[in-house]
Amino acid sequence: MDPFMQAAIDEAKQGLAEGGIPIGSVIVHRGQIIGRGHNRRVQQGSAVLHGEMDALENAGRQPASVYAESVLYTTLSPCAMCSGAILLYGIPKVIIGENQTFLGEELLLRGRGVDVQVVQDASCVEMMRSFIANSPELWNEDIGET
Amino acid sequence: MDPFMQAAIDEAKQGLAEGGIPIGSVIVHRGQIIGRGHNRRVQQGSAVLHGEMDALENAGRQPASVYAESVLYTTLSPCAMCSGAILLYGIPKVIIGENQTFLGEELLLRGRGVDVQVVQDASCVEMMRSFIANSPELWNEDIGET
Numbered sequence: 001m002d003p004f005m006q007a008a009i010d011e012a013k014q015g016l017a018e019g020g021i022p023i024g025s026v027i028v029h030r031g032q033i034i035g036r037g038h039n040r041r042v043q044q045g046s047a048v049l050h051g052e053m054d055a056l057e058n059a060g061r062q063p064a065s066v067y068a069e070s071v072l073y074t075t076l077s078p079c080a081m082c083s084g085a086i087l088l089y090g091i092p093k094v095i096i097g098e099n100q101t102f103l104g105e106e107l108l109l110r111g112r113g114v115d116v117q118v119v120q121d122a123s124c125v126e127m128m129r130s131f132i133a134n135s136p137e138l139w140n141e142d143i144g145e146t
Numbered sequence: 147m148d149p150f151m152q153a154a155i156d157e158a159k160q161g162l163a164e165g166g167i168p169i170g171s172v173i174v175h176r177g178q179i180i181g182r183g184h185n186r187r188v189q190q191g192s193a194v195l196h197g198e199m200d201a202l203e204n205a206g207r208q209p210a211s212v213y214a215e216s217v218l219y220t221t222l223s224p225c226a227m228c229s230g231a232i233l234l235y236g237i238p239k240v241i242i243g244e245n246q247t248f249l250g251e252e253l254l255l256r257g258r259g260v261d262v263q264v265v266q267d268a269s270c271v272e273m274m275r276s277f278i279a280n281s282p283e284l285w286n287e288d289i290g291e292t
Binding site: 041045046047048049053056057059060061062063064065067068079080081082083084085087088089090105108140141143144145146 | 191192193194199202205206207208209210211213228229230233235251289292
């Protein structure tokens with residue numbers, strides 16, 4: 001396992017242990033993690049801190065030159081909000097744990113020139129499958145579905 | 147002036163008074179403001195709390211049915227991140243103060259069926275023009291530019 005994807009999975013597991021939605025993310029700049037995070041909907045009552053957003057927030061204010069050399073790892077295909085954040089900051093590469101339980105805006109990202117790679121990791125799929133089966137209403141809230 | 151756009155402008159002015167980036171937003175559900183906010187980059191060291199995101203965060207966790215009946219007001223054309231959040235939550239209508247100093251992802255929003263209206267308010271234009279002239283580096287950081 002890529003150690004950065006493992007770090008994103010560890011974030012997701014920490015979120016689950018906190019009673020939250022198990023999606024994690026890390027942002028890597030020149031081989032170093034500069035921000036890590038996980039979904040905070042339950043823990044902070046947050047509507048904007050998806051895993052990727054939390055990692056961006058925890059990376060703090062950065063100049064465009066840092067984002068331009070960064071890779072974002074996320075356990076799940078990024079939704080429209082998180083994909084938009086990737087585009088805003090010009091992050092050129094995104095490594096995704098899986099897109100079987102939720103397919104985000106990968107086409108939009110690729111269409112704007114982002115290098116999008118999907119690992120399709122079985123443990124990421126199982127983590128989300130189990131969570132969605134147990135908490136369908138919470139999951140729907142997180143992705144803006146009825 | 148539409149009172150909801152005025153409320154968004156008031157948020158932007160509050161942000162400016164705090165030493166921040168003067169962009170404000172409110173979310174209106176059935177004629178009531180359910181969330182209001184302004185850019186928090188300077189005040190909170192935030193990379194994700196643009197005005198629209200701050201308004202979404204302050205509206206708190208909401209079901210899709212609430213977003214589906216909401217209108218988002220923002221003083222400035224929404225960037226990719228904020229537009230993505232609008233798409234994630236299925237907000238059907240966005241009223242924009244101006245898009246002369248920054249043109250966000252209005253085409254993407256319209257292409258996905260969002261009703262986008264631009265007021266082109268002179269006071270919104272002047273507020274951003276003055277801010278960008280005074281703080282070009284801060285502004286570039288906020289929109290991911292070098």
